[in-house]
Amino acid sequence: MSSKKRKKLSPVQQQYQDFAKAREPKRPIFKNCAKAFFAGGIICTIGQLIQWIFITYFKFDEITSGSPTAATLIFISISLTSLGVYDHLAQWGGAGTAVPVTGFANTIASAALEHKSEGFVLGVGGNMFKLAGPVIVYGVFSAFVVALVKVIIKMLGGM
Amino acid sequence: MLKGHQTWIFESKPIIAGSAAVGGPFEAQGALAKDFDLLHDDLWLGQDSYEKAEKKLLEQACETAIKKAGLKKEDIQFFLSGDLINQIIPSSFTARTLAVPFLGIYGACSSSMEGLTLASLIVDTGFAQNALVGTSSHNAASEKQYRYPTEYGAQKPPTAQWTVTGAGAAVVSAGGNGPHVTAATIGRVVDMGISDPFNMGAAMAPAAVDTIEAHFRDLKADASQYDLIATGDLGRVGHSIAGDLLKKHGINIPEEKLTDCGILMYKADQPVFSGGSGCACAATTTYGHLINRLRRRELSRILVIATGALLSPMSYQQKETIPCVAHAVSIEI
Numbered sequence: 305m306s307s308k309k310r311k312k313l314s315p316v317q318q319q320y321q322d323f324a325k326a327r328e329p330k331r332p333i334f335k336n337c338a339k340a341f342f343a344g345g346i347i348c349t350i351g352q353l354i355q356w357i358f359i360t361y362f363k364f365d366e367i368t369s370g371s372p373t374a375a376t377l378i379f380i381s382i383s384l385t386s387l388g389v390y391d392h393l394a395q396w397g398g399a400g401t402a403v404p405v406t407g408f409a410n411t412i413a414s415a416a417l418e419h420k421s422e423g424f425v426l427g428v429g430g431n432m433f434k435l436a437g438p439v440i441v442y443g444v445f446s447a448f449v450v451a452l453v454k455v456i457i458k459m460l461g462g463m
Numbered sequence: 464m465l466k467g468h469q470t471w472i473f474e475s476k477p478i479i480a481g482s483a484a485v486g487g488p489f490e491a492q493g494a495l496a497k498d499f500d501l502l503h504d505d506l507w508l509g510q511d512s513y514e515k516a517e518k519k520l521l522e523q524a525c526e527t528a529i530k531k532a533g534l535k536k537e538d539i540q541f542f543l544s545g546d547l548i549n550q551i552i553p554s555s556f557t558a559r560t561l562a563v564p565f566l567g568i569y570g571a572c573s574s575s576m577e578g579l580t581l582a583s584l585i586v587d588t589g590f591a592q593n594a595l596v597g598t599s600s601h602n603a604a605s606e607k608q609y610r611y612p613t614e615y616g617a618q619k620p621p622t623a624q625w626t627v628t629g630a631g632a633a634v635v636s637a638g639g640n641g642p643h644v645t646a647a648t649i650g651r652v653v654d655m656g657i658s659d660p661f662n663m664g665a666a667m668a669p670a671a672v673d674t675i676e677a678h679f680r681d682l683k684a685d686a687s688q689y690d691l692i693a694t695g696d697l698g699r700v701g702h703s704i705a706g707d708l709l710k711k712h713g714i715n716i717p718e719e720k721l722t723d724c725g726i727l728m729y730k731a732d733q734p735v736f737s738g739g740s741g742c743a744c745a746a747t748t749t750y751g752h753l754i755n756r757l758r759r760r761e762l763s764r765i766l767v768i769a770t771g772a773l774l775s776p777m778s779y780q781q782k783e784t785i786p787c788v789a790h791a792v793s794i795e796i
Contacts, residue, residue: 313656314656317654317655317656320669321655321656323707323708324655324668324704328622329621329622330621331620332621336618386614388614394616395616395618395734402616402617402618410614410615414612414613414615414616415612415615417612418612418614421513435615
């Protein structure tokens with residue numbers, strides 16, 4: 305708990321935080337990191353394999369193969385989400401399954417599935433980007449800021 | 464009759480004439496499977512939404528409890544129920560099916576004992592012959608309500624808990640045979656500053672301890688009067704905190720007497736993190752497992768302390784801490 309948050313608590317509450325903390329199992333951070341490393345690595349290796357297939361057997365080069373590779377990974381991720389497998393993989397893989405494009409596809413597919421019961425417009429349409437929305441908003445915004453910085457530096461005669 | 468500060472003694476000793484527990488697929492593989500009256504192998508129960516599935520669970524629990532009490536729907540004067548879904552729709556919609564005068568209640572996961580307390584009060588005061596009390600929770604519906612979509616891949620910490628899919632119901636009657644409700648302690652809302660919704664056990668443990676302390680103080684009783692003292696859904700984490708906290712407060716409950724419904728519910732090899740939670744956790748364990756043990760005379764006097772975390776997804780996002788409540792009911796045979 306951050307020190308700022310802690311300051312808001314009364315001394316009795318603060319005392320209890322320590323009392324409880326001493327009796328809680330900790331998140332196995334090292335184990336989680338190792339698992340995430342392997343899970344993420346495996347997903348990327350599969351991606352590499354898919355890219356190699358696109359380059360070797362179809363008429364793609366290293367640049368144009370990017371999109372079909374991502375699309376294939378997204379398709380696999382959505383299929384696993386629909387089959388109810390991806391959340392179990394994620395409990396094991398943690399950040400390793402969340403960070404690659406498969407994790408992003410999972411956020412959208414899981415939200416769409418979850419809210420299908422409220423109809424296709426307000427349910428699926430309205431909630432599909434519930435989890436992916438913040439990623440898109442801040443992703444686009446940070447890209448804009450970075451581009452702005454680059455343009456300014458260029459205008460000032462740099463680069 | 465009020466005794467002490469916050470405890471009611473039911474002098475007429477209302478009878479739990481019939482009780483029922485209905486569970487889902489994960490509970491069917493759990494440690495208490497044989498104590499459920501009905502188990503489903505489909506999380507959807509053939510419905511097209513999880514909310515409808517939860518309603519179905521509650522309807523079945525109510526029907527079974529009425530049948531086991533040897534009564535008909537028409538014999539029930541009042542129905543009290545609560546659950547975790549927004550505006551308690553599984554409860555209200557079940558009341559629509561039952562067409563019995565209905566009082567909706569909300570105490571999060573403490574709803575089971577809140578309901579049993581109020582039903583006992585209604586029967587004890589002579590305002591009803593038979594009152595039906597129920598509560599339900601559904602794992603996927605609760606995840607949707609409080610956390611993330613069910614299929615979303617988020618890693619949960621070891622302090623997280625698994626919401627029980629199920630429903631429990633009981634008919635409280637002025638006459639008949641069976642275990643009877645002797646006393647109940649209404650809990651205060653306690654907030655010890657825990658704000659992590661994946662650590663409900665630690666948040667709720669102080670509320671459970673506060674209510675147990677109040678119960679013993681009001682009745683001038685101690686643990687020796689009970690064969691079993693079961694908290695609602697603290698899980699392994701909350702259970703160990705509550706145990707130590709009780710010792711710290713000078714209340715001595717032997718380890719074998721103090722248990723938790725969230726620990727009893729599942730087998731050790733099921734991936735439920737710290738243990739079970741949800742309205743149905745305390746409800747199905749009490750109305751199934753514990754009542755069965757009372758009827759078999761393996762136990763003669765128990766205290767059930769259902770614990771509830773009174774947070775909402777909005778209060779959590781607004782960085783509020785989690786206030787909790789616990790209600791204790793003493794049941795004897």
